Amino acid sequence: MPVRVNLDRVLLDRRMSLTELSDRVGVTIANLSILKTGKARAVRFSTLDALCRELQCQPGDLLTFESGPPSGYEED
Numbered sequence: 001m002p003v004r005v006n007l008d009r010v011l012l013d014r015r016m017s018l019t020e021l022s023d024r025v026g027v028t029i030a031n032l033s034i035l036k037t038g039k040a041r042a043v044r045f046s047t048l049d050a051l052c053r054e055l056q057c058q059p060g061d062l063l064t065f066e067s068g069p070p071s072g073y074e075e076d
Helices: 007-014 018-025 029-036 045-055
Strands: 003-005 063-065
Touching (some): 018 045
């Protein structure tokens, strides 16, 4: 998938657990885990806003774009 989520790296840099982040942003651990493992197909701007606020980062720190066809999609 061309858009990658770097939540695991940012959490490691901040020395913060997924549980602590979940408590701070009000998003379930299960949903954060889906995001962290790259299995999320979408993210709400309100969630992205809360993550950036609590992790003191920019959206570009959490999301990166990599060239190539998206995985899981058929090409036309």
